[in-house]
Amino acid sequence: MWNLTRFASSRLSRTRRLFSSVIPGPCIVHKRGTDILHDPWFNKDTGFPLTERDRLGLRGLLPPRVISFEQQYDRFMESYHSLEKNTKGQPDSVVALAKWRILNRLHDRNETLYYRVLMDNIKDFAPIIYTPTVGLVCQNYSGLFRRPRGMYFSAKDKGEMMSMIYNWPAQHVDMIVLTDGSRILGLGDLGVQGIGIPIGKLDMYVAAAGINPQRVLPVMLDVGTNNQKLLEDRLYLGLRQPRLEGEEYLEIVDEFMEAVFTRWPKAIVQFEDFQMKWAFETLDRYRKKFCMFNDDIQGTAGVALAGLLGTVRAQGRTLADFPDQRIVVVGAGSAGLGVLSMAVQAVARMTGKNETAAQNFFLLDKDGLITKERKNLDPAAAPFAKDPGQIVGLREGASLLEVVKKVKPDVLLGLSGVGGVFSEEVLKALRESGSTRPAIFAMSNPTMNAECTAADAFKHAGENIVFASGSPFENVNLGNGKVGYVNQANNMYLFPGIGLGSLVSGARFITDGMLQAAAECLASYMSDEEIQKGILYPSIDSIRHITAEVGASVLRAAVAEELAEGHGDVGPKELAHMSKEETVGYVFRNMWYPIYSPLVQEK
Ligand SMILES: NC(=O)C1=CN([C@@H]2O[C@H](COP(=O)(O)OP(=O)(O)OC[C@H]3O[C@@H](n4cnc5c(N)ncnc54)[C@H](O)[C@@H]3O)[C@@H](O)[C@H]2O)C=CC1
Ligand SMILES: CC(=O)C(=O)O
Ligand SMILES: [Mg+2]
Numbered sequence: 001m002w003n004l005t006r007f008a009s010s011r012l013s014r015t016r017r018l019f020s021s022v023i024p025g026p027c028i029v030h031k032r033g034t035d036i037l038h039d040p041w042f043n044k045d046t047g048f049p050l051t052e053r054d055r056l057g058l059r060g061l062l063p064p065r066v067i068s069f070e071q072q073y074d075r076f077m078e079s080y081h082s083l084e085k086n087t088k089g090q091p092d093s094v095v096a097l098a099k100w101r102i103l104n105r106l107h108d109r110n111e112t113l114y115y116r117v118l119m120d121n122i123k124d125f126a127p128i129i130y131t132p133t134v135g136l137v138c139q140n141y142s143g144l145f146r147r148p149r150g151m152y153f154s155a156k157d158k159g160e161m162m163s164m165i166y167n168w169p170a171q172h173v174d175m176i177v178l179t180d181g182s183r184i185l186g187l188g189d190l191g192v193q194g195i196g197i198p199i200g201k202l203d204m205y206v207a208a209a210g211i212n213p214q215r216v217l218p219v220m221l222d223v224g225t226n227n228q229k230l231l232e233d234r235l236y237l238g239l240r241q242p243r244l245e246g247e248e249y250l251e252i253v254d255e256f257m258e259a260v261f262t263r264w265p266k267a268i269v270q271f272e273d274f275q276m277k278w279a280f281e282t283l284d285r286y287r288k289k290f291c292m293f294n295d296d297i298q299g300t301a302g303v304a305l306a307g308l309l310g311t312v313r314a315q316g317r318t319l320a321d322f323p324d325q326r327i328v329v330v331g332a333g334s335a336g337l338g339v340l341s342m343a344v345q346a347v348a349r350m351t352g353k354n355e356t357a358a359q360n361f362f363l364l365d366k367d368g369l370i371t372k373e374r375k376n377l378d379p380a381a382a383p384f385a386k387d388p389g390q391i392v393g394l395r396e397g398a399s400l401l402e403v404v405k406k407v408k409p410d411v412l413l414g415l416s417g418v419g420g421v422f423s424e425e426v427l428k429a430l431r432e433s434g435s436t437r438p439a440i441f442a443m444s445n446p447t448m449n450a451e452c453t454a455a456d457a458f459k460h461a462g463e464n465i466v467f468a469s470g471s472p473f474e475n476v477n478l479g480n481g482k483v484g485y486v487n488q489a490n491n492m493y494l495f496p497g498i499g500l501g502s503l504v505s506g507a508r509f510i511t512d513g514m515l516q517a518a519a520e521c522l523a524s525y526m527s528d529e530e531i532q533k534g535i536l537y538p539s540i541d542s543i544r545h546i547t548a549e550v551g552a553s554v555l556r557a558a559v560a561e562e563l564a565e566g567h568g569d570v571g572p573k574e575l576a577h578m579s580k581e582e583t584v585g586y587v588f589r590n591m592w593y594p595i596y597s598p599l600v601q602e603k
Contacts, residue, residue: 132446150218186417186449191225192238210591297338302519331416414451501554
């Protein structure tokens with residue numbers, strides 16, 4: 001069932017080779033002079049060659065010496081490294097925001113250089129533009145705000161969205177990430193300040209999936225906030241009203257979706273960081289109507305499933321043993337339920353039995369173990385609620401410690417948003433796990449919301465564990481030359497490929513089959529040697545290569561389901577006739593790569 005193709009050997013060098021031969025095509029510009037210098041998309045700063053300076057009315061507007069792209073790159077990296085040196089010893093949050101600012105300023109000046117720097121240093125810069133620093137940026141957004149990025153649709157724009165959408169200057173948009181700010185990482189309702197998340201996710205789309213940055217659109221749907229502190233903050237930039245609820249809320253989202261797909265019928269919309277009730281409701285409402293998905297439910301599920309399958313292999317078992325894994329999931333929200341649904345589907349496929357697929361899975365929320373005796377049991381959690389008769393020695397609402405002691409799980413997976421719930425006692429109890437190599441997935445973001453730190457996991461649960469966290473931690477030095485490997489179990493390994501594969505296949509919808517293909521691709525990416533070392537996910541350095549493979553898998557699944565309508569000049573028949581390798585090549589060819597293009601002025 002799972003094709004464990006090995007890509008391990010020279011993934012990165014293959015990716016580099018593919019881009020080393022990129023020859024930039026001309027780029028049409030409708031501006032001249034300072035208007036070009038002030039447009040980060042076209043601006044090359046001191047990199048404009050003299051001929052271009054003449055053609056575009058730039059002569060005299062720049063210092064005379066022409067600096068190459070490579071020199072500009074080195075210059076930026078030097079200033080970045082001096083900033084690192086100069087901020088040494090300062091509080092982590094101060095350093096993180098200083099790094100975010102210097103990158104953001106580069107973005108606002110010169111996008112080509114920004115994305116190249118980001119791509120080439122993704123391991124160092126992802127924690128700044130993405131989790132954990134993006135969380136801090138959202139929390140401080142009103143104070144940090146200098147220039148708008150993306151679009152803002154508010155409850156006050158009802159009836160106007162169809163015309164507003166035409167205010168966006170780009171003619172084509174491929175990828176939209178949308179939030180209503182109601183559940184930003186594990187930080188709760190941050191209202192309009194949540195715009196940092198779509199911006200960060202789309203930066204990852206450009207870096208990982210090569211989506212052209214001129215064709216991305218971060219969107220904030222501001223329907224108010226229930227965060228009292230923000231409502232009272234005089235600097236708060238969003239609507240000062242409680243969140244819309246019920247039909248009033250859905251009418252706003254409906255209007256936005258209609259407006260988007262009227263202007264850009266081929267766009268893909270990723271829903272991000274919506275509170276659970278709206279995450280499920282909107283997914284259900286739109287997934288058969290528009291090309292969209294919910295990253296927290298669906299992207300997270302695929303990444304977690306790939307990690308769970310890797311864990312079985314790390315235990316020296318075969319994938320056929322997955323249904324026997326005892327998995328405790330802490331957090332019954334959009335992410336936790338998404339993970340369990342996908343895991344149950346995988347077990348059902350492996351065993352051919354739907355009814356018993358969830359028997360080894362245990363689900364807890366803030367009120368403890370969820371059983372069928374739970375009052376006001378959420379229908380979304382009901383399929384995973386335990387029958388009290390089946391769980392001798394455990395009761396409704398049992399604590400995590402009780403559950404871990406009784407169940408002796410192979411895997412403890414946290415998506416609760418609560419820092420430290422995997423306490424010392426809980427981690428120590430995991431030493432009694434029935435597994436030779438228990439796994440801990442502390443997936444909540446940002447870092448302070450992780451269910452435990454990597455160091456505590458190895459210290460209390462033992463050195464033989466497999467460990468993954470949603471935000472990055474350093475590997476743990478276990479002494480005697482041994483290292484506790486830290487994986488990053490984050491949906492960043494899948495959402496860029498899901499979006500890219502859907503885009504270049506011209507898929508009408510994003511189906512479970514396409515998402516399953518994405519998860520299987522990630523699961524089969526790692527070699528046995530890596531898995532034995534406890535490495536479940538590839539290094540983020542090879543994110544472009546992973547994303548191309550995931551994108552190609554999604555594309556092939558869309559073709560198989562007859563949902564692929566083609567993209568650009570490539571029609572559905574051509575897609576259907578491509579071999580597996582050809583689909584990967586095709587996906588790569590559709591990736592944008594940051595390099596200066598000759599600018600050609602059109603009046
Ligand atoms: N690593 C990754 O790729 C991803 C991580 N996440 C993280 O997962 C977390 C949760 O996200 P959602 O499911 O969307 O949130 P949510 O708000 O829908 O769900 C949170 C769940 O945790 C439960 N919970 C709260 N306190 C608890 C406690 N003390 N013990 C046990 N359960 C508790 C709640 O009852 C609720 O069921 C966030 O921190 C988010 O950053 C979400 C998506 C992807
Ligand atoms: C990673 C992500 O999507 C989240 O924490 O919400
Ligand atoms: Mg999210």
